Amino acid sequence: MLFKLAFKNIKKSVSDYAIYFFTLVLGVAIFYVFNAIDSQTAMMKVSESTRDIIDLMLNMLSGVSVFVSFVLGFLIIYASRFLMKRRNKEFGIYMTLGMSKGKISKILVVETFLIGLLSLVVGLVLGCALSQVMSVIVANMFEADLTEFTFVISTEAIVKTIIYFGIMYLLVMIFNTISVSRCKLIDLINANKKTETVKLKNPYLCIVIFIVAVAILGYSYYSVTVGVDNLRETWRIFLIIGLGALGTFLLFFSLSGLVLRVLQHFKKFYYKGLNSFTIKQFSSKINTTVFSMTVICLMLFVTICVFSSCMSMKNAMTANLKELAPVDIELAKTRDIPREFIEEYGYSEGQVNNSYQSIEDDLNSVGFNINDYYKDIVSINTYTTVELTVRDTLGSAYNEIYKKYPFMTYDAVEEIVTISDYNKAAKVLGLDTYSLDDDEYLVIADYDNMVSVRNMALKASATITISGKTYYPKYDKCMDGFLEISNSHVNDGIFIVPDDAVSNLTVEKEYLYANYKADTDEGKQEIENLLLSKSDALENIESTLGASTRLSIYEGSVGLGALVTFIGLYLGVIFLISSAAILALKELSEATENKERFKMLRKIGADEKLINKALFRQIAIFFLAPLVVAIIHSIFGIIFCNYILETFGNESLLLAIVLTAVFLVVIYGGYLLITYYCSKRIIKE
Amino acid sequence: MSNLLKIDNIEKYYGSRSGLTKAINNISFEVSKGEFVAIMGSSGSGKTTLLNCISTIDRVTSGHIYMNGVDITKLKGNDLNKFRREELGFIFQDFNLLDTLTAYENIALALSIQDKGYKEIDSLIKDTAKKLGITHILNKYPYQMSGGEKQRVASARAIITEPKLILADEPTGALDSKSSKMLLDSFNYLNDELDATILMVTHDAFTASYAKRVIFIKDGKIFNEIIRGDKSRKEFFDEIIDVVTLLGGDLNYAL
Numbered sequence: 055m056l057f058k059l060a061f062k063n064i065k066k067s068v069s070d071y072a073i074y075f076f077t078l079v080l081g082v083a084i085f086y087v088f089n090a091i092d093s094q095t096a097m098m099k100v101s102e103s104t105r106d107i108i109d110l111m112l113n114m115l116s117g118v119s120v121f122v123s124f125v126l127g128f129l130i131i132y133a134s135r136f137l138m139k140r141r142n143k144e145f146g147i148y149m150t151l152g153m154s155k156g157k158i159s160k161i162l163v164v165e166t167f168l169i170g171l172l173s174l175v176v177g178l179v180l181g182c183a184l185s186q187v188m189s190v191i192v193a194n195m196f197e198a199d200l201t202e203f204t205f206v207i208s209t210e211a212i213v214k215t216i217i218y219f220g221i222m223y224l225l226v227m228i229f230n231t232i233s234v235s236r237c238k239l240i241d242l243i244n245a246n247k248k249t250e251t252v253k254l255k256n257p258y259l260c261i262v263i264f265i266v267a268v269a270i271l272g273y274s275y276y277s278v279t280v281g282v283d284n285l286r287e288t289w290r291i292f293l294i295i296g297l298g299a300l301g302t303f304l305l306f307f308s309l310s311g312l313v314l315r316v317l318q319h320f321k322k323f324y325y326k327g328l329n330s331f332t333i334k335q336f337s338s339k340i341n342t343t344v345f346s347m348t349v350i351c352l353m354l355f356v357t358i359c360v361f362s363s364c365m366s367m368k369n370a371m372t373a374n375l376k377e378l379a380p381v382d383i384e385l386a387k388t389r390d391i392p393r394e395f396i397e398e399y400g401y402s403e404g405q406v407n408n409s410y411q412s413i414e415d416d417l418n419s420v421g422f423n424i425n426d427y428y429k430d431i432v433s434i435n436t437y438t439t440v441e442l443t444v445r446d447t448l449g450s451a452y453n454e455i456y457k458k459y460p461f462m463t464y465d466a467v468e469e470i471v472t473i474s475d476y477n478k479a480a481k482v483l484g485l486d487t488y489s490l491d492d493d494e495y496l497v498i499a500d501y502d503n504m505v506s507v508r509n510m511a512l513k514a515s516a517t518i519t520i521s522g523k524t525y526y527p528k529y530d531k532c533m534d535g536f537l538e539i540s541n542s543h544v545n546d547g548i549f550i551v552p553d554d555a556v557s558n559l560t561v562e563k564e565y566l567y568a569n570y571k572a573d574t575d576e577g578k579q580e581i582e583n584l585l586l587s588k589s590d591a592l593e594n595i596e597s598t599l600g601a602s603t604r605l606s607i608y609e610g611s612v613g614l615g616a617l618v619t620f621i622g623l624y625l626g627v628i629f630l631i632s633s634a635a636i637l638a639l640k641e642l643s644e645a646t647e648n649k650e651r652f653k654m655l656r657k658i659g660a661d662e663k664l665i666n667k668a669l670f671r672q673i674a675i676f677f678l679a680p681l682v683v684a685i686i687h688s689i690f691g692i693i694f695c696n697y698i699l700e701t702f703g704n705e706s707l708l709l710a711i712v713l714t715a716v717f718l719v720v721i722y723g724g725y726l727l728i729t730y731y732c733s734k735r736i737i738k739e
Numbered sequence: 740m741s742n743l744l745k746i747d748n749i750e751k752y753y754g755s756r757s758g759l760t761k762a763i764n765n766i767s768f769e770v771s772k773g774e775f776v777a778i779m780g781s782s783g784s785g786k787t788t789l790l791n792c793i794s795t796i797d798r799v800t801s802g803h804i805y806m807n808g809v810d811i812t813k814l815k816g817n818d819l820n821k822f823r824r825e826e827l828g829f830i831f832q833d834f835n836l837l838d839t840l841t842a843y844e845n846i847a848l849a850l851s852i853q854d855k856g857y858k859e860i861d862s863l864i865k866d867t868a869k870k871l872g873i874t875h876i877l878n879k880y881p882y883q884m885s886g887g888e889k890q891r892v893a894s895a896r897a898i899i900t901e902p903k904l905i906l907a908d909e910p911t912g913a914l915d916s917k918s919s920k921m922l923l924d925s926f927n928y929l930n931d932e933l934d935a936t937i938l939m940v941t942h943d944a945f946t947a948s949y950a951k952r953v954i955f956i957k958d959g960k961i962f963n964e965i966i967r968g969d970k971s972r973k974e975f976f977d978e979i980i981d982v983v984t985l986l987g988g989d990l991n992y993a994l
Contacts, residue, residue: 321857325847334839654835657796658896659824660852661817 056157060164063144067137073642073728074133075173077635081126081628082177086208086215087185088115088624093208094189107613111620118621119218122628125353127222129632132346133639134166134226138233140643145234146242159231166230170223174216181215182207192616255311255341264308270301278694283458302683303348310340328660328668335648335672340679343640347680350633354684354722357629358714359691364622366696366710368615371541375611379539379604380484381430382578383585385566386538387413388598389435392560404596413566416599420591427581428568432482434475436537437559438467442518442549447497447508449516455507462507469562470520471537472553482567485535488528488550495525495551498535504546505532518549521558525551537565539602541611578605626717634725637677641729645736652737669737670730677726681718743903743936744770744793749802751788751959762788763799764959770904775930775937777950779979781986785959786940787908793938794827794906795819807903824853828897828905832912834889836881842892843877849896867895870933871925887918891925898929905929907939911946923949944983948976955982962986 092112145158186205274297277284284290314337317324324330340347391409395401408416413433417424424431445464448455456464471479476498477487488496495518499505509531517524536545570581582603592599652665660668696707751763762785770776780786791797793804795811803810806826814822829835836845843864850860868874871891876884884892890910897905907926911919927949929935939950947953949972955963963982967975 321861325851325857325860327851327854328848330840330844330851331837331848334837334844338839651837651839654837655848655852656820657794657823657829657831657835658849658852659820659822659827661820663817664852 056160057164060161060168063161064165064168071137071639071642073635073638073725073732074137075169077133077631078130078169078173079177079180080631081129082174082215082219083181083184084624084627085119085122085126085218086178086181086211087188088620089119089214090181090185090206090208090211091115091188091192091620092210093206094185094192104609104613107610107617111613111617114617114621115624118624119214122624123218123222125628125632126219127225129635130222131226131229132636134230135233136639136643138162138230140646142237142242145237146239149239149242155235159234162230162234163227166223166227170219170226174219178212178215257311257315260308260311260315263304264312267301267304267308270297271305274298274301275690278690278697282694282697298687299348299352302351302687303344305683306340306344306347306351306679310337310344313337313340328655328664331651331655332668332671332675335651336675339640339644339676346636346640350636351680351683351687353629353633354681355687355691357626357633358684358688358718359695360629361622361626361717362688362692362707362710362714363695364618364626364710365713366707368619368622369709371611371615374543375541375608377484378536378541378543379602379607381482381539381567381604382569383428383567383582383601383603384539385413385568385599385601387416387564387600389561389564402596405598408596409598411597413564413599416592416595416597417588419595420588422585422588424566424568427571427584429571430482431566431568432478433564433566434471434479434537435561436475436548436563436565437470437556438562439470439520439559440467441520442468442470444468447516447518447549448511449514451511451514451516455510459507468547468549469537470549470551470556470559472556473550474553476548476550479537479565479567480535483536483539486533488533490528490550490552492552493523493525494528495549495555496528497532497547497549499532499545499547500534500536500543501546502543508532508547520551520555523555525555539604539607541607541614575605582606627721630718630721631725633680634677634722637680638725638729638732641673641676642732642736645733648733649737665737666734669733673726673730673733677722677729681722741772742769743772743774743807744938745803745805746793747803747805749789749792749799749804751785751792751797752800761959763792765802766956766959766961767802768954768961768964770936770938772903772936773930773934775926775949775951776939777947777953778938778940778956779942779944779947779953779983780956780962781942784956786942786956789956790906790908790938790940793904794829795823825900826903828900828902830890830893830897830905830907830910832909834881834886834893834913836889836893836896838881841878841880842873842884842888845881845892846877846896846899849900853900863899864895867899870928871895885918886914887921890914890918890922894922894925894929898933898935903936905935905937907937909941909943910939911941911943916945919943919946944976944979947979948972953979953982955986957986 148158148161149155185208189206274294277290277294314333317333324333387409389409389412391401391406393406396403396406411419414424443465444462445452447468448464452464455462473488473490479485480487490496497508497512499508512527512532513530515527515530517526519525532547535548536543537548538545570578572578572581582605585601648669652669655665655668692707692711746766746768748765748767749763750761750765753760753762764785766785766789778786778789788797792799792812795814799812802812804812806822811822836842837848840848846864846867847860850863855863864877865874868877871894873888873891873895876888876892879888881889881892890913894910897907910926911922914922923946926937926939930937930951937950939946941947950967952964952966954961955965963985965975965978965982970978
């Protein structure tokens with residue numbers, strides 16, 4: 055009997071709560087898809103380094119999954135709570151008929167179990183289907199060979215999904231039982247009759263709170279943009295996040311009281327059509343949902359920031375590769391280490407001895423003849439001197455810069471390269487070449503933060519002195535360029551001077567650039583592997599040789615790009631469907647109340663068109679309010695993210711924002727429309 | 740006096756072929772402009788169905804209802820809403836006020852959906868509120884009002900659009916006797932002073948005794964009809980009670 059009752063209840067409310075069920079199914083499916091990537095990638099043929107990155111990604115995804123399960127758990131418990139509220143009358147009837155609270159709880163447990171089971175089954179089936187699409191995407195991203203495509207079902211991911219969601223549903227059952235045991239019959243019976251009391255907040259208090267909220271938000275916005283350089287410690291960042299959340303809460307709290315009062319003053323607008331009705335509907339709802347509005351707004355904010363940052367990182371990482379890794383290999387070695395460094399910096403005797411040997415000799419001594427495998431070989435030296443530290447290069451701009459960046463290391467020595475060496479390297483790296491007069495120097499850098507510091511000095515025509523001779527800047531800003539190949543802009547500054555300036559200086563580093571004598575990727579990989587196999591031998595002669603190769607940079611970038619894309623998508627989708635689902639459910643659970651109200655409107659002769667318009671506006675405002683605040687937050691959030699991730703370049707930010715907007719419109723807008731059509735159907739009954 | 744409403748042989752059936760219920764079984768009557776008519780009957784007699792058909796909330800199975808010569812059973816869609824909006828005023832047993840709106844806003848809604856400007860709305864509401872004695876509660880919410888006050892606000896909403904016909908469905912059903920009397924006095928005021936036409940459905944003899952004419956319905960048919968004429972309300976009440984006794988059944992509890 056209990057089972058039958060529970061089953062009928064589900065059947066009855068299935069159309070009302072289709073959106074809840076749909077969200078659960080989607081949650082299960084997405085959870086499965088991202089946890090099944092493990093098995094999807096297991097059989098792909100990828101290189102060793104790609105495999106490492108995939109493993110890193112899997113670890114991160116499973117970490118994120120725990121977080122995601124908290125979000126979904128919150129959604130499910132929250133949703134089931136107000137779905138229960140709607141059924142108070144039904145429980146009241148059961149209780150007047152003599153059903154015990156225990157039995158009602160049992161009905162609920164059976165219901166939750168059935169819904170859980172159904173959503174898990176449907177979700178997993180959908181997930182299995184989606185994960186096949188996913189594996190094609192994964193393979194594509196890692197450029198893996200997908201000739202032997204097989205239909206993979208990950209039992210591990212299925213078990214994990216069932217355990218995680220099982221725990222969530224168990225929690226829901228416990229919560230439901232507690233809330234049933236707490237309720238009183240009289241309240242249940244009168245639940246539907248209770249007329250809503252309209253609590254009006256004190257307008258002056260609201261104005262004060264509004265000003266406080268705006269001030270807090272303003273301070274937070276300021277801190278993450280203009281004042282961002284003061285955000286050195288982690289606790290400060292958390293403080294700003296906390297303040298932002300508090301400000302958002304206060305904003306919604308005060309707005310719920312103010313919006314109505316302000317709009318009531320525009321009498322012509324207020325008393326037009328069903329405006330007064332719509333505005334009151336909204337304000338009564340926002341009154342009771344300040345907390346959830348805040349949560350939803352913050353979730354949307356995180357979604358927008360995470361998604362757009364991930365997309366822009368991904369785009370930037372792959373977009374810059376061609377220009378930032380223009381040669382197959384760049385070898386670098388610390389040269390001519392002075393004897394006293396053995397004690398000062400802990401270099402070994404062998405390392406010091408070896409450092410006087412060139413890169414080519416190193417490789418020859420381990421049996422790797424570079425002329426056999428490499429072409430376009432260019433070797434250059436860089437120099438340092440204690441005469442030229444960061445502090446020395448800033449000239450008169452030092453005081454100003456120090457005030458702005460007090461924590462920079464000002465006593466680090468600068469890397470110096472001669473103009474002819476640089477031009478040699480620039481040719482093979484595809485960079486611009488330069489010429490210098492006897493007493494001129496120029497700086498190349500591409501790490502934005504350092505570029506702006508150095509530009510301040512160059513603008514002030516800071517001179518540098520090497521071996522007693524003074525040099526003047528040729529340009530008033532840094533030139534674009536680098537000596538180390540990498541996946542991002544990390545060159546914080548190299549000084550280019552006339553050839554004779556370095557005659558008294560010691561060599562600091564040797565760079566060797568080359569392309570492989572091979573046409574295919576496989577051939578290149580072979581040459582690379584050959585060098586890798588010598589790494590033990592190189593260690594034996596205590597060489598400080600290091601290498602960056604185009605292949606490893608590509609793989610790393612592509613892998614990292616895929617990693618951030620997946621994490622962005624995963625979190626984005628979950629956050630977005632959770633917040634949209636809460637709004638949709640809230641709206642639909644109130645549809646019965648609204649049904650009565652709309653019936654009244656119809657009785658006094660409001661047109662269907664007018665009613666539909668009022669309904670749509672009511673839902674749209676409810677959906678858009680947290681979104682608008684979240685978008686304003688995001689403008690500053692993205693600026694901040696961009697600042698942190700600046701090394702990755704921001705050329706692709708616009709594309710990322712467009713992608714985010716599309717993503718938002720499709721999912722959030724979709725939920726809005728579904729909610730509208732469901733509500734329309736309910737009020738029409 | 741001219742005919743405002745003409746009910747012509749209407750029937751309303753519920754249910755399927757196997758279990759047919761004749762909620763209204765061939766009823767005809769007319770209401771003139773400026774009349775105050777009460778329809779009495781026990782529960783299940785078909786009086787609310789009749790009212791729903793007249794108000795176009797429900798459709799008749801056969802027959803016609805003419806309002807100022809227009810057959811309203813033929814209206815469809817937005818014409819129906821327009822008809823309801825412009826020609827009818829409703830007063831319900833359970834008030835049907837929107838609980839999120841103040842009295843003022845509830846009354847204003849009836850006008851704003853007719854696209855009236857704010858100035859006109861404001862002056863009309865103040866005027867009507869004075870007549871019905873509800874000026875002091877205009878800024879209150881339904882939950883802050885007594886039943887009688889709510890019903891007078893609902894009445895104000897019903898008459899403010901100057902409808903041709905006011906339909907009241909058990910308007911005193913949820914009121915105590917003092918509030919009922921106040922409401923019915925205001926009905927009389929509307930009828931006598933403002934010349935409003937009122938059609939009221941009730942099972943309460945006391946409420947019915949305020950009308951000028953009472954039509955009794957039993958099992959979907961007109962059972963009797965009495966006219967107050969020059970009789971005092973007390974005499975008319977006694978006369979109604981006589982018919983109710985004759986009708987028998989559960990209407991007796993109205994005593």
